[in-house]
Amino acid sequence: MGRTPCCDKANVKKGPWSPEEDTKLKEFIEKYGTGGNWISLPHKAGLRRCGKSCRLRWLNYLRPNIKHGEFSEEEDRVICSLFAAIGSRWSIMASRLPGRTDNDIKNYWNTKLKKKLLGITPFQRKPHRQSYHHQNQHFSPSSSSQGAGSESFPITSQVIMPRSTPVISSDLFRVPYHQYQMKSCSSMNTVSIDQSCISSEENCTRFSNIKYLNYDYGGGEEQMGIQKESKLFLLGGGCQVETGLEYSLEEIKQLLISNSVCNNNDHNLYLDHLIANGKMENSKLQHAPDF
DNA sequence: AAACCCAGCAACCGCGGCTGC
DNA sequence: TGCAGCCGCGGTTGCTGGGTT
Numbered sequence: 001m002g003r004t005p006c007c008d009k010a011n012v013k014k015g016p017w018s019p020e021e022d023t024k025l026k027e028f029i030e031k032y033g034t035g036g037n038w039i040s041l042p043h044k045a046g047l048r049r050c051g052k053s054c055r056l057r058w059l060n061y062l063r064p065n066i067k068h069g070e071f072s073e074e075e076d077r078v079i080c081s082l083f084a085a086i087g088s089r090w091s092i093m094a095s096r097l098p099g100r101t102d103n104d105i106k107n108y109w110n111t112k113l114k115k116k117l118l119g120i121t122p123f124q125r126k127p128h129r130q131s132y133h134h135q136n137q138h139f140s141p142s143s144s145s146q147g148a149g150s151e152s153f154p155i156t157s158q159v160i161m162p163r164s165t166p167v168i169s170s171d172l173f174r175v176p177y178h179q180y181q182m183k184s185c186s187s188m189n190t191v192s193i194d195q196s197c198i199s200s201e202e203n204c205t206r207f208s209n210i211k212y213l214n215y216d217y218g219g220g221e222e223q224m225g226i227q228k229e230s231k232l233f234l235l236g237g238g239c240q241v242e243t244g245l246e247y248s249l250e251e252i253k254q255l256l257i258s259n260s261v262c263n264n265n266d267h268n269l270y271l272d273h274l275i276a277n278g279k280m281e282n283s284k285l286q287h288a289p290d291f
Numbered sequence: 292a293a294a295c296c297c298a299g300c301a302a303c304c305g306c307g308g309c310t311g312c
Numbered sequence: 313t314g315c316a317g318c319c320g321c322g323g324t325t326g327c328t329g330g331g332t333t
Contacts, residue, residue, distance in 0.1 A: 015326095015327090016327080036318095036319095037318080037319095038318080038319075039317080039318065039319095051318085051319095052318095052319085052320090055319080055320085059320095088322070088323090089321090089322090090321075090322065091320075091321060091322085102320095102321075102322080103322095106322075106323085110323095
């Protein structure tokens with residue numbers, strides 16, 4: 001038994017897209033839209049491609065206003081902050097970075113940003129490599145332009161849910177660390193926050209309890225950039241939780257390190273570390289009951 | 292000049308969730 | 313209530329090009 005394939009794999013082309021295919025797909029979508037059905041789209045557009053492949057190509061490359069190229073420092077900050085707050089939720093991050101795709105962010109994180117933060121660099125492995133010099137400028141503690149000690153990333157939530165840990169159960173209820181609760185402003189009922197509750201506003205309709213957890217950048221402002229002054233999380237019911245949290249570069253590093261070298265039991269160590277350092281009030285953070 | 296190494300990135304794959312029947 | 317189809321997400325793979333030996 002298995003899932004039925006989404007397309008006839010024998011008859012679909014795989015691999016890199018040709019300019020002709022790109023043109024066909026782009027013109028078709030611009031003319032007719034996706035019609036809400038990616039599966040039938042390639043056939044209608046005259047493409048021998050899987051619908052998923054078309055969707056990916058459109059979303060990651062052909063769609064208008066896609067931004068390619070270097071990430072700015074501001075974007076770095078946003079990504080780091082969000083990673084510390086919500087883990088590897090690339091699509092949410094993408095919704096916070098106009099013009100960037102989840103794939104882009106994911107690749108950027110995996111190939112560059114993570115290494116910057118951890119200080120794992122080609123330089124260390126291969127001293128002759130010069131390219132590293134470049135990369136290291138942004139985040140190296142020795143970088144004079146950045147004021148290493150004071151470098152910090154604003155984190156906008158007290159809910160910490162690193163999802164991209166090596167040993168992560170998909171069943172949140174079995175992993176105490178992955179679910180914490182926040183006191184609702186309007187009542188004494190606790191509001192469970194699990195991964196399904198965090199979303200961009202675009203996706204908010206998917207959730208029923210807490211519709212969405214949204215960053216507030218302070219009134220209709222450009223999505224880019226998490227403001228240090230405005231560290232709020234909005235709950236769907238209009239509840240605002242002010243966190244006042246700000247994680248240092250070191251703490252984000254710690255998170256990365258603990259994620260990459262420890263098993264999931266150790267995630268609590270990071271949390272404990274934050275609590276111990278007064279970054280997170282214990283009283284505001286309650287473990288969800290184990291199920 | 293050739294071989295090798297490695298980083299970057301596009302694309303694929305499988306799974307979970309949602310929706311309609 | 314169960315099933316099938318589809319969408320979207322995140323992890324992984326594999327190709328490519330640039331740098332190094």
